[in-house]
Amino acid sequence: MLYKKRTHTCGDLRASHVGQSVTLTGWVDTRRDLGGVIFIDLRDRYGKTQVVFNPKHSEAIHTLAKELRTEFVISVSGYVEKRPDGTDNSKLLTGAIDVLADDLTILNKAETTPFPIDDKIETNEDLRLKYRYLDLRREPMQKNLLLRHTMYQITRRYFDEHSFVEIETPVLMKSTPEGARDFLVPSRINPGKFYALPQSPQTYKQILMVAGYDRYFQIVKCFRDEDLRADRQLEFTQIDVEMSFVDESDIQTIVEGLMQRFMKEIKGIDVAVPFPRLTYKDAMEGYGSDKPDLRFDLKCADFSTLVKESGFKVFTENVKKGGVVAGFAVPGGAAYTRNQMDNLVDFTKSLGVGGLAYIKLTEKGIESAIEKFLGNDVCMKICEAAGAKVGDNVLIVADNWQKTYTTLGTLRLEIAKRMNLIDDNKWNLHWVVDFPMFDYSEEEKRHVAMHHPFTAPNPEDAHLLDGDATKARARAYDLVMNGNEIAGGSIRIHDSSLQSKVFGLLGIGPEEAKMKFGFMLDAFRYGAPPHGGIAFGFDRIAMLFAGAKSIRDVIAFPKTSSGVSLMDDNPSTVDTKQLDELHIKLK
């Protein structure tokens, strides 16, 4: 099709262009047909420009323009004219001028869209996802994708400046035990064998260290076949980093530098480094989370010793079993009605604990259903320990250490949301360090790596690997921004005998270790430098900078929480012929 190509974008024209003959291309954003004269706002990703069709100027073009409808794609030519006095539109950057049309080509018509191409988001998300190309036409979404673009550029520039090498690693890799469920890819050429999509390029980047590329980075897609969340997709993007001859502080310094630059170039905010460090234990016992949001207070306190001799069986028996009784004070929470408290108790129970106890501290003193068990004195001591003031309400959970604190952590966030305690203009960045090496998995009846199996133990705790391994701390660190884990990494094991030992603790015997990770153990025998690294959750950072509620809003083509892409109806069934070639038979 022949048509005039644009001379300017829809965001270009200013008063200085008045008198010029121009051509614009784009989508009809809105039309205002006044009968005699027709106005349209023409939109492309650079902006909007008002085009005027006036029969006095061109009768034929004005007649053709009557056909224009929203989202038609056109090429329009005309003269840039200064708008008549008093008709400027200060909402548009191009609002001082309009284009008086004398030529028009309708490049493509458009059906009425299923939802308006509008800045306001009030359309259901499933509809937006089904018609993603329309959703992505909206300015807020274009801004989000441009933000991502900026982040890619900042990242590449930053790491290049610091002598990092960008290296691509395979997408078809070896399936490894441990960690998230792999996405498997059958091999046609090797019947019965499978590749896996990377949960992360972990093994490759460590081997690159052995190969001498002592500063590596990559912006890379990772895949985990786990349930989705607002901040979790099946496929997501990491900034993957690995460095040799370093310790924790070297990695953290590099990370802090990148975050500083992101904050400066994207948000215009100077952040101080180094970021505060918080131990895993303090994070959990203080805020009930290994990624606490420190933009607000609500700090937890341990009441176990206060209540262990009390008459309240739920508490005493829990403490006797080695559990914890803990909680935090809600400022002004004594004003909660019975209904609000019932609601909060139900919410807490839905998290999988027995219940939620509470003590209101009012001007009249203690108000609590458990006062008759604990006694006034203990209740007062609990209030004191929680730092409660008159008018506050101390929420208390009793269960094992893990359950108590994670429940309090979830509760803490819920309270903060309900009471509007979170200042959206605040940016809180901090490290969480001293993670345990291992978690005990009830399900699998064995230790599992808290970070991953290549994480080095804290040298001070190395002896614990032969004893109570669960007490051993790892050289792992997470970066937390506004309550979101946005990066996590560790110093790695670079010694094959220590690596074998850790595999053993994870229940991976020598045979299995050789089969699954033999290549790595081999590599470590040929001069592996001390090394460590980190990986950023790119989508999460983009989400936070965009002020979005979900990473779906910063991903061009995301999947629903059931892992479906509504636009292209994916995943879908395949032909038997395809399965045959892959030597696969469906159950």
Place this chain on the structure above:
RNA sequence: GGGGUCGUAGCUCAGUUUGGUUAGAGCGCUUGCCUGUCACGCAAGAAGUCGCGAGUUCGAGUCUCGUCGGCCCCGCCA
């Protein structure tokens, strides 16, 4: 695997508590009028598988059961 919540016109929603007239509103859409609008205005009109399927009932958008889908959370996510 579990809990919560939502599903009514193209879109956003009201109506469901207490079953009962022809299922409404705003926006959008179509048509007509309108020469400086920019949320254009005015007038008229079209538009519904009340997610789907059973059941209860004289009668179901409304009640019951099941099911599908979106979103949030727990588990899971080294």
